[in-house]
Amino acid sequence: MTTRWLTPEEQRAWRAYIAASQLLEDAIDRQLQQEAGMPHLFYSVLANLSEAPDRRLRMTDLAETLKITRSRLTYAVTRLERDGMVRREDCRWDRRSSLAVLTDAGMAVLERTAPGHVDTVRASLFDRLTPEQVGQLEEICTGIARGLQEPEAGGAAEDVPWRRRSSPCSGQPPAQS
Amino acid sequence: MTTRWLTPEEQRAWRAYIAASQLLEDAIDRQLQQEAGMPHLFYSVLANLSEAPDRRLRMTDLAETLKITRSRLTYAVTRLERDGMVRREDCRWDRRSSLAVLTDAGMAVLERTAPGHVDTVRASLFDRLTPEQVGQLEEICTGIARGLQEPEAGGAAEDVPWRRRSSPCSGQPPAQS
């Protein structure tokens, strides 16, 4: 089949998206680097930990929610650990896993820098969107994300019982299901 | 003023956006790395050059349209030059500038890999959006991009005659305005 090129509307949308995401990520990164001395991803690590039960999460689970590779997360946590914002801890129920734990110092940094971060997100993004657009954006993005995480539709290689990642118990003993 | 935190809707939108953009960029990068042996940005360099008059563009202009730093572009072009897809050329009307020129080899790679790239963009993004959503996405993104490029509103530091970047003549002699 001959390629289905992008329509003019799609082209415009695609280019606008590329530009916007580039500029947005730049703005966020720059601000966080200034105020918190770390890139956005590292901040997100802290933020996610702060919301987790007991402020700790398994590396794999954290990587999963952040949509990044384990390797990348290892690097981030190592750096954050060196700076004292995160501590590693062994999982008691699975000796392979290790947990990343947000330290008090890490929590403090998070609390100190969160307002500035939110301000930036507002100024760059939400202050420029109508409430309807916020809804549209969410709708669009959840759809895209869902699509990109699905087990590779298309081929006939669908016979594998692609069990959903089973243990969402981040550091807790496995549920009694 | 106490921080205006994100509303639940905004939170959801923000997280969905982060996830989607991460996954999307990953998918695109992976595909291009496979088929073209280069990351998305490098491909974009080739693509932009291919559309430019005479297949050449000043470094600064290219960086400007790609929304990246000149430094980053220098790296990309250096690598692409080493691989023979791009050639540097001196600008005749401004001895400071240099032009990036798409070579025939570069054009060939572009033509060979464009279909696969477009397929990926379709599969990851547009096939999952309604026509209305495509419009919404463009609207949202152009707004964001415009906002993030404006000359830093807010302060009183607005007296500078922020002349818009004046010479869009990429390698051509300056217009007779």
Next chain:
DNA sequence: CGATCTTGGTTCAAGTTTGAAGCAAACCTA
């Protein structure tokens, strides 16, 4: 003109990301 400022580009070191290995602890399964 000559001093100064701005613009266009590169360089360099430090930081981050990628992807392929590698290692060890669970998990099968015969």
Next chain:
DNA sequence: TAGGTTTGCTTCAAACTTGAACCAAGATCG
């Protein structure tokens, strides 16, 4: 329960990005 597979995580080198210098060539202005 031994052997093979999967899962969780790290390591390592190569690739890429960042941001602060740096240099040279235009533009400005007295």
